[in-house]
Amino acid sequence: MRVRHAVPFFCCAALLVTAVAFGQVRGTSDRVIGVSEITPGMRGYGLTVFRGTEPERFDVEVIDVLHNFRPDQDLILIRTPHPILEDAHVVAGMSGSPIYLDGRLAGAYAYGWPFSQDPVAGVTPIANMMVEMRRAVRPEAFVGARPLAGRGLVPSRLAGPHLAGLPAYRGDPDVTATTALEAHAARVGALRTPSGTTLIPAATPLLLGGFDDAVVRLLDEQLGGFGLMALQAGGAGARTPPPNAPTAFVNGGAVGVQIVRGDIASTAVGTITYVEGGRAVAFGHPMLNAGQTSLPTALVRVLHILSSSNRSFKISEPIGPLGALVHDRQSGVVVDSGTTAATVQARVRITGIADAPRTEWNFEVASHRVLTPILLNAAILNAVAATASDSTDATFEATSRVWIDGRAGPETVVDRGYSQLGAANAATLRQLRLFALLEAIYGNPFAPAQATRVEIDIAIDYARQTVAILDAAVPALEVDPGATVPVRVVLRRFGRDEEIRIVPVRIPEHAAGQTVQIDIQPGPAVHLEHPQPRDLDELIRGVRERYSATSMVVSLQTPFRGLRFSGHVAHHLPSSALDSLQLTNDSDRNRPFVTFDRHEVGLDQVASGGARIEVTVRRTPR
């Protein structure tokens, strides 16, 4: 009986939970033990890799069973009297280690208490994990993924764009590298700093190679809430697999989720619990709790278990790519060894730094709405930190090119910025429009899309090439309607005298008798009104079309309102037209906005500051 082919997955899941619990699933009934059969004091063993690639046994003794630890999920409490575990207690990387009782598979070593003095752990029952392993897969969730020959992704009746469970992106200009991560963390309720009394998933070591310490700390902050422990411990893997290296996943064997590989690398390490056909379950708890996903996985070799009262973890490295993580769920992750996950080829190049030891990084990063931006952000920050770590005035120009699957040329955005804390400023770099571009690609509500290649060229100049908008004035605060007013903007460039720039602004005749407001702002401070996008191209156009950081924008507020429509923006609407174009059942997207007459003035340098003046327009010309 292949239940997963016959009924919708939710029916399948319910049947499987029941079936497994009573040992009725064909082929596993004699190998698994249900929670109801487990009693305190039972003894058994676990399998995990302490060194190399061969799983070894460790003893376990059942303390008791915690019922309904998670929704529909019990937890088996065990003690692990093993010489290594007596010292290390809960070891990051052991998550998923299969636990056998009465010679049968009971579940996966998965939970522990931080700062615990006893080698006590929680075991996720195998029944819950088996349900996930046999869950159907939605093909559209695997943009760019490739099944191996002869294997197809299992279709299901659930369909929808691949948005990683997050709201669709419709053009919010304030997107940063961490926007999707923050939304995801809010959605799944990522852990904050755990207390010693909270039972939490045994941490998953995220082994990082080639990263600067500051970037490791940044990733630890960003991903720590999901139980990922960022560690500066290699992760790139051997260039050639060791002799006799395994070629398939085995129960108790180590598995890595390679979210970055190349000149920099990052691998999350855990343990395979159970292998069935081309699928395997691991971890016993979620990695990011991202649901159906697609991340590259690899076979892993353990070099050492580092014991520490603070954090114990497996030092390990990948030895060869194999398969993809296809489910990231509450009771564990599922690896399909017949699938190759899509990745994004990336290059970060730094220019402008004389005698830099290294100027180019090439790597491959997981293709994922949440992960790709933060990993690229880390890579960029890492490259800048390695090349231009000086904490001094720095101006940069970042050219980001993103290739989208199925399209010819790249989408390009150029950002300019300034940081007085040096170029390696995380707060500045996370705002590059590259990340809005990626959010548009992965989060667009129109069609599945995937970035295939990203190139970021960052030109750094150790100079304060900035211009501050200090003040603005007009010759007279009362002007004629229809007059062109010379707005006198006072600028100051670093190291130079104040500079006056005259910007002619025409006062519309219809402003007669009114007071009009003129704002002088740096380009990025002005939000352009974009149409409601109708497709990915329009969404990307909205990301591209923004005022330059090296310009100032002079905006005259008009009394008219405008409206945004699909593909169009209407400005300066008179009241009758505004009334006609707003329909009774319009949603909030059709909210009117104030319209401005704007003039962009190039300044060659990154602008800051701002000014505002108000001018009274005479009723009639004098």
Next chain:
Amino acid sequence: MIHSHRSRALALAAGGCALATALALVAPAFATSTERFVLDDAAALAAGELGRTIVHSDGRVTVGAELERIALPDDVPLVYCTVRASDGAIYLGTGNDGKIYRVRGSAVSLFAETGQLLVASMVIGQGGAIYAGTLPEGRIYRIGSDGQPNEIARPDGVEHVWDLAFDAQRNVLYAATGPEGRIYAIDPQDAATIYWDSPAAHVMSLALAPDGALYAGTSDDAVVARITSATAAEIVHDFPGNEITALAFASGVLAVGANEFPDPPAVTSLQTATPASPSSRLPRPRPGKGRIFRVTSDGRTERVFEQDEGHITSLALLADGTIVAGTGKDGRVVRVNPNRTTATWIDVDERQVLDVSFGRGDDYFVTGDGAALYRLTDARPRSAIWESKVLDARFVSRWGQIDWRGEGQLVLQTRSGNVQAPDETWSEWSSDLSRGGPIRSPQARFLQVRARFDRDPDAVLRAVTAYFLPQNQRPYVTEVRIEGANKAATDLMRAERQHHVPDASTQYKLAWTVDNPDGDRIRYRLRFRQESQRVWRDILRSDVVLTDENYPWQTESIPDGWYVVAVEASDELDNPGNLTLRDTRQSEPFRIDNHAPTIEQLRFAANHLTGRAVDGLGPIARLEYAVDGGDWVAFFPVDDLFDTAEERFDIDLTSLPPGEHIVSVRTADAGGNLASAETQLRR
């Protein structure tokens, strides 16, 4: 619209609705709460729904024209403009995808796609070509019979092309644009030049006179100009308001649709694409005032129509001088006759009538916020119904008689409910009433009346009157205040600081507030009792009718003590006894203390003056003494506390110089009552 008919309530109360009018003259004066809805003028009659009926400015309701509704595809939200070709085909300029539809007979087909947001203007040009002006990029197209749009102009700075006019004599296309407020002239070679640069932001409307003069109306001033060449423009009139949305010229007369819009809705200027929240309320412009003017060739300008809600969107001027106008609220077409009488002529379900075409052989109009084309037919309406607006009696009411004035065989019906918008909780329409009689709908707060003209297409309805008796509403006394109850003590304390003691007053001001939902006249009765007693005593004589919400109560004859006052509110002055409702509220307990304390046992011995201050209610609040008529000096009782009705005192007069002295002692109780005593002593 609600008229009180105070003299009829008794009749209704007795259930004699039909006799109400007859009894009116003999009804007692106290029964006064019958009210009525009277719909007897054009404004009141036009406030409801007009189903193929007309409301004339003289207050008549008659049968109107039959309409053929031709719907556009569901994804078209509005038809903004229309033009009729010589072959009878009607072209519709629409939003929000900038499409042009063609209507032949009743068949609608897509004719052209501009790719713009809105086709805001169209005109037929040389050889039957259709010119279309669009927004938001200010593109102007020429569209041949194949429906292919060819962009012929996109003037710099132009975002909107609000109107087009084609001068066949000069073979010139004029385009009225915004937001620079310009008219462009486009020659046969498609060269666009500025024809008139107005001071306004928008030129919204054009009308071409046979002599080639071009009339233009502007926004957001409301000026109409007459332009005869690129260098010759004169202001015809500066109209009240801020938009001239429509112009029409015929037979030497210019019709002008001038509107006055309030300030645009306040909105944020920050444009972020936050996810839509369907529940939020959008800021919408409030309805504008609409006015229609007629300007004759001698420059005389007269207002021929005005309404406070609903701007004029479009105009047609017929050869006989009749003006037909579409309005921007409630989907209505109004008609202004040459004699200046007007009529609310057509009422459709869509929110706005955005363009009208009358007097050109095929009368029709188009709508927005629900896109449709309506064509007037010669047939008599299959169903002609006038429906009043929902009439609000403010409270659940018993309905009385319904009467109407009119001619012919009219049938009236009513329905009622307790929510403002009729829904399934309302009653069904009542059975037919072919003459005045009792309203046959259940008692409720809201009532609606409709008149059907299907028995007699020539019938006329002039006025409707519906009587009702609102359910009497109980008056509630919400607060009783005794002003002055603590006054004496308060003043005493203040007086302490000012070194004198005030006289206590025996008058207390009773005041109360009342929630009186139906505005009946209220009679108040006042009673009091000692706090510890159960028997209430009247403050007022039985023949005193108190209607004020306060009363000065003289308490001189009331023994000292703690009291409670009760105020009863009764609406008996406006309701018969069986319908009278009352409410009573008591005050907080308060003290009445009108009697002075006494000073007893005043003795002088061993340089000490001793005695007692005694009050009936207490406590003693103050003690003072004065020597030989000097200043009063306050002193404390023996136990230092003013806390009982009897306080012993002991004044040390050792410091007095030897000799004869007169020492006065005075005391005040908490009610401010004073007493004093004096003694002559030798030191």
